Amino acid sequence: MNKKVIAEIFNQMADFVEKGEYSKKIRVGITTLGSEHGSSEIILGARMAQERFSDVEVVLIGDRGDSDLKCYEAKTLEECHKIMEDLLDRKELDACVTMHYNFPLGVATVGRVVTPAKGKELLIATTTGTAAFDRIEAMVRNAVYGNIVAKALGIKKPRIGILNVDGARQVERILLELRERGYDIDFATSIRQDGGLIMRGNDLLSASCDVMVTDTLTGNIIVKILSAYTTGGDYEALGYGYGPGIGENYGRLILILSRASGAPVAANAIRFAADLVKGNIFEIASKEFELVRKAGFDDVIKGLKGKEIEKKQISVKIPEKKPVTEEISGIDVLELEDMVKLLWENGIYAESGMGCTGPVILVSKEDYEKALEVLNRR
Numbered sequence: 001m002n003k004k005v006i007a008e009i010f011n012q013m014a015d016f017v018e019k020g021e022y023s024k025k026i027r028v029g030i031t032t033l034g035s036e037h038g039s040s041e042i043i044l045g046a047r048m049a050q051e052r053f054s055d056v057e058v059v060l061i062g063d064r065g066d067s068d069l070k071c072y073e074a075k076t077l078e079e080c081h082k083i084m085e086d087l088l089d090r091k092e093l094d095a096c097v098t099m100h101y102n103f104p105l106g107v108a109t110v111g112r113v114v115t116p117a118k119g120k121e122l123l124i125a126t127t128t129g130t131a132a133f134d135r136i137e138a139m140v141r142n143a144v145y146g147n148i149v150a151k152a153l154g155i156k157k158p159r160i161g162i163l164n165v166d167g168a169r170q171v172e173r174i175l176l177e178l179r180e181r182g183y184d185i186d187f188a189t190s191i192r193q194d195g196g197l198i199m200r201g202n203d204l205l206s207a208s209c210d211v212m213v214t215d216t217l218t219g220n221i222i223v224k225i226l227s228a229y230t231t232g233g234d235y236e237a238l239g240y241g242y243g244p245g246i247g248e249n250y251g252r253l254i255l256i257l258s259r260a261s262g263a264p265v266a267a268n269a270i271r272f273a274a275d276l277v278k279g280n281i282f283e284i285a286s287k288e289f290e291l292v293r294k295a296g297f298d299d300v301i302k303g304l305k306g307k308e309i310e311k312k313q314i315s316v317k318i319p320e321k322k323p324v325t326e327e328i329s330g331i332d333v334l335e336l337e338d339m340v341k342l343l344w345e346n347g348i349y350a351e352s353g354m355g356c357t358g359p360v361i362l363v364s365k366e367d368y369e370k371a372l373e374v375l376n377r378r
Helices: 003-019 039-052 077-089 135-152 168-180 201-206 216-228 263-278 281-294 297-306 336-345 365-376
Strands: 026-031 056-062 071-073 095-099 107-114 121-130 159-163 211-213 243-246 254-257 326-328 350-355 358-363
Touching: 026 039, 026 077, 026 263, 039 056, 039 263, 056 077, 056 263, 077 095, 095 263, 107 135, 107 216, 121 135, 121 216, 121 243, 135 159, 135 168, 135 211, 135 216, 135 243, 135 263, 135 281, 135 297, 159 168, 168 297, 243 263, 254 263, 281 297, 326 365, 336 350, 336 358, 336 365, 358 365
Parallel strands: 026 056, 026 095, 056 071, 095 254, 121 211, 159 211
Antiparallel strands: 107 121, 107 243, 243 254, 326 358, 350 358
């Protein structure tokens, strides 16, 4: 038995004598350099976490300040990241919280916010990093990543919603197809009267789903707004930060803060990290990726491009104009122009528009059924 193991046993015995606790603490590191508010703000967040969470041992990387927490000292954020990666790889840390970190392609983070309407927590998938170069594939992956984090937090049947951004309808179709093929995924319903799993701003504010799927740039903005709307924008005071980097075969548990994140968010991010360690995040991720692969994820993604309608280089003759009173929803904004031209080619007069749930195609009442038939054959 080496000295390190003996030291851990004595620390656990001391906790039992002092607090009646006897369990191995979760070691969470946090880098203290790079904050717009100075290292003292991050150190304050680390102290807050250490005082509040008896199951966590907080370790500083960077500037020690006047803290008595264990610290691996470093002079630059780059040096902090090298130390962090080494400690994670050697299992000296279970997780680490940092900022301004570059994940490899295929890894993106799932943020955790508290929404203002009802004070409910919501996961934003994703908030930084790049799940895939292709936007639609990235958002489909984001849904899987969000599902993983939600399950690690103890949500057995996470309700997935898709924010109404470019590509949302294509993502919806792919996720529904994956479910039909056997992937276990549950969908939320919008609080708006017309329902559906495409979420609007109302759903974002009220957390009507457990996981909100969006593109990473939009997700990043959402976290910034919901974290700092009470402070004027320069200090993120609410929520848990931008979350863990998730990716297939990615084995480091690294959570992200913004350089504008304040001490309360830093403390919550440490709690978030510990929750994921307790929830066996890597075991869940491995199972989830295996399930989505078995459901034919690769085939579905390849099929996506095969189903895209080729853009016609020749002009399309527009049918005689008619009054258009019927709406056809469920069209992705990126496909809207092509869908209208497809109807024109089939002798149906149509116009594009924007309804309350997103892009729509407008046709006459007499052409409505025929238009649906044409679009469903595409």
